[in-house]
Amino acid sequence: MHFLHKPLPYFIFGVLFEYFTTLSSPVTCRCKNISSRYGHCVTSQDGVRELVCFVPLGLSMIAWECVWTPRKHTVYQTHRYTLIIEQKNSCKMYANISGTSQTISLSKKLNMTAHVFDESDPKSCTKSFFRGSPKKLVRCGPPSNVHFNRHSRQLDIQASWRKEENKYIALYSVRYKNLTSESWKEPPVQSKDNNRCTLGNLNSSLSYAVQIQCVANYKCTQCPWSKSFTVPPELNDKPVIEMVEDFPQTKGSRLVIIKWKFAASELVEGYSVTVGKASGEDPIETFNTSRSLLRLALSHSAYHLTITALNRAGTSPTAQRTIPPLDDKVLYGKLNVTFNGNTSFTVSWVDDLIKTYSCFSVEWWRRGEKAAYKSFYEDENNYEVIQLNEPLEQYKRYTFTLHTRPDKEPCNLKFINNSESTYGSVQAFFTEGSPISAPGNISTNVSQSSVVLKWTAVPEEDNRGFLLGYVLHYTDRLQDGTDAETNITVDAASTSYELVDLKNSTVYRVQLSAFTSAGMGVRSSAAYFETKPASLTVSSVIAGAIVGVTLLLLVVYLGSQLLKRAKKLLWPSIPNPGNSNAIQKIDGVCDLELLELINRQKEEEGDSNSLHVVDGREEMSPVSNLHSNADSCLHFNTDYEESQGPSLSTIATDSRAQDPTSDTITSIPTDIRQTDPVLISTVAHQCQPLAFLSDYTTMELFQQAMPQCVPDTTSSSLSSLEPQGQSSQSEDTY
Known part of the structure; x- marks a missing residue:
């Protein structure tokens, strides 16, 4: 086409020229x-x-057309x-x-036959x-506009045709198949009217292929x-x-950033975001975006x-959110409201502002309710009287907000984004x-002289x-019937208070009440x-502990000193007699005298059969022998002497009585001599060295208990009493 960039008349002429050139191109032929x-x-x-x-419907039987489908496997580029058209005798x-x-x-009056x-x-x-x-x-072609909407496993289809075709089409049919399937589902589904058709029982996670055709009639053959x-x-x-x-900006505006996400984002072709004022003031603006950010x-008003x-299948369920009004603390203007009765108020x-703005809007609402609004034009005064359709309620808190708009009259909201700013807000x-x-819910945390009260607000x-x-009302006079109580005022922002300087071990009663400018x-x-x-x-406990520890240490110290002194008095230290010089001398003298006695006896008599009485000593030290069972030995000797008759010492005494000047025993009865060695040996073996029960003894008692060394004269006298032919080599051990 050579007239695409030419003015419209040239373009139309070119189309007509090509059309008639095409119509004049056929060649007459013979059917035979x-x-x-x-x-x-x-x-x-x-x-x-x-x-x-x-021929398309509406072209008055002029623009006839034949179409066909080429062969499936094409190997030729050209x-x-x-095409041959036959009508009666023409070809x-x-x-x-x-x-x-x-x-x-x-x-149009003759039947036709076509060959390709x-x-x-x-x-x-x-x-x-x-x-x-x-x-x-006459053909009614495919629909010119089709809209799909999938939901609840259904597919809603809205189809429309060209204006000249649409009035003749009463119904249409739809055939569909899974996108991966080869064959269409049969039979096709017919619409309920010329606009809407619904396919049901679909798989919501699958894609489908859909084709549409009108239902033929006398106009659309x-x-x-x-x-x-x-x-x-x-x-x-x-x-x-x-x-x-929200990000507050200057002059009562704010930047609102909205971000969202969608689970199956790969199926999404875009998002539709609608924003409107919560008061219901028009318009509700729609923003179409391919991003998940807006x-x-x-302004500081509330928005829905x-x-x-x-996507091409339709829309998802809708996510909703209310953007709350922004806190009035960030507003720059001071707004006043005066009530003119319950059906009117004045906002000033x-x-x-009238130097910059001439269009204003005021909104008022109660908490939890939809806001009401009124837009007005003002270019003379800094106030406006607002008449109400519904009266204001008593004891209800209202919020009033004034917005300014840059556009001239009419002062309705033109659009949502960047259309107005908020001047000020006030509650009344x-x-x-x-x-x-x-x-309510009063709780206490009690100590000795104070209590922390907590409660929930009205x-x-x-x-x-x-x-x-x-106001906190409290008293401890619960029995005397008086009304004396203490009242304390607490700030409205507080829900706790500590009462101090209270009496210990005392019962108190407390009550709470709130108050406004109208009273308690x-x-x-x-x-x-x-x-x-x-x-x-805590300080007294610490001081008492320190005093107690000090006293305890003092008692322990004094007690130890007293115990040492008592021990010295009652249980004095006993020296070891075995280590004394006296004991050492006694042991040495006795041992030497005994050895000399034995040797002298052997030299004089030369008879080994004679009997010698020798006081044997154990190898243990005299001190250890002394601490053996001495008392039992003494008692045993005494009893034995009483039972056996006169002892050897008694006989010797009697002998001395006969000859007082003699130091030796001159004669001993025969029965005594025969039994005496056994007696002495028995006593020597049975009696251990003396042991004293007391831990303390004197040297004098020790010397008395120790066996005395026998002088030479006595030894010789005793030797003469021993029978001849008996051995004296037996030795008693203490």
Whole structure:
């Protein structure tokens, strides 16, 4: 086309020229020659096929057209088709057609027959055949607009045709298949009307291919299938709103950043975000974006937000969020509200706003309720009287906010993003009252002289005014019936207080009440607590411990000294007699005298059979012998002497009595001499050296207990008493 960049008249002329050139291109032919020339061509499913001729509805039987489908396996880049149209005795041939369609001319009163031949392959020629009446060749083409929406395993289809076709189409059919399937599901589904059709029992996670055709009627005799539409899987999940964050800007505006995510993001082609004021003021603006992030410049008013994921199959469920109004602490302007009764109020401002703005909007609402709004034009005063459709309620808190708009009249909201800013906000009661409920859940933490009280605040709806604070009523006079109590005022922002300087071991009663500018509210139920008894402080406990430890150490020290002194008095230290010089001398003298006695006896008599009495000593030291069982030995000797008669010492005494000047024993009775050695030996073996029960003894007692050394004269006297022929070599051991 050479007129695409030319003015419109040239373009239209070019189209008409090409059209009529195409119509004049056919060559007249004879019907008899068709069979002789193309008799070798055959009909094949692999060759050219599906030839059909028609005229679109509304073109007044002028623009006839024939179309066909080429062979399946094409090995040639250049196609050569020949189309022949027969009507009664006329024949027209369109040769060397490279495409798959051809515009033709027909007489609308005569039936027609069409042949198409494919001569691309010199070795094989294929053909297709079509026959019909021009009056029944009117076609209503595929729909010009199709909309899909998948939800709940269903597919809703909305289809529309061109204006001239749409009024003749009453119904249409839909066929579908799984995108990976080869065959269509049969039978096709027919619509309920000319606009809407629903396919049910689908797999929500699969993609489908869909084709649409109108239902043929007397006006639309031909209804071909449309091209195949690909319908993606169903979007079942809601978008998840991750963040809605405010960033206050200057002059009462804020930047709101909204961020979200979608689970099956690969199926999403975009998102639709709608934003509107919570008061309901128009408009509700829609933002389409391919990202999961949106930035908006908004006023401090409240907004409703919805987010929906989109694809060709439709939309996902909607995620919703309310953007709350921003705190009035960041606003720059001071706003005042005066009530003119319960059906009117006056809003005024301090700054001279009319120099910059002439359009304003005021919003007012109660907590938890939808805001009301009123926009107005003001260019003279710094106030506006607002008339209400519904009266204001008593004891209810209202919030009033004033917005400014840069656009001139009309002062309605033009759009959402960057359209207005907030000047100021104020809260007010039309009529205040005293609280109708008391603080609750009073708890105590008691010590000896104080208590920490905690409570929950009065609910907002029960304050009926601006809460100014709390009053604590407490007393310890519970029995005398007096009304003496102490009242303490606590700030409204506090929910705890510590009472100090209380008496220990005392029961107290406490009550709480809230108050507003209208007066004191009701009291809470009485709470009782008892302070703890007096107890030692930490410092006194530490001082007592130090004194106790000091006394304990002193007692231990003095006690040890007293024990040492008592031991010296009651149990003196006993020296070891064995280590004394006296004992050493006694042992040495006795041993020498005994040895001299034995040797002298042997020299004088030379008889080894004589009996000698020798005091034997054990090898142990005299001290250890002395501490043996001496008492039992003494008692044993005494008893033995009493039972056996006169002892040897008695006989010696008697002898001395006869001769007082003699130091030796001159005669001993025969019976005594015979038994005496046995007696002495027995005593020597049975009696151990003396041992004293007391830990203390004197040297004098020790010397008395020790056996005396026998003088030489005595030894010789005793030796003369021994019988001849007896051995004296037996030795007693102590």
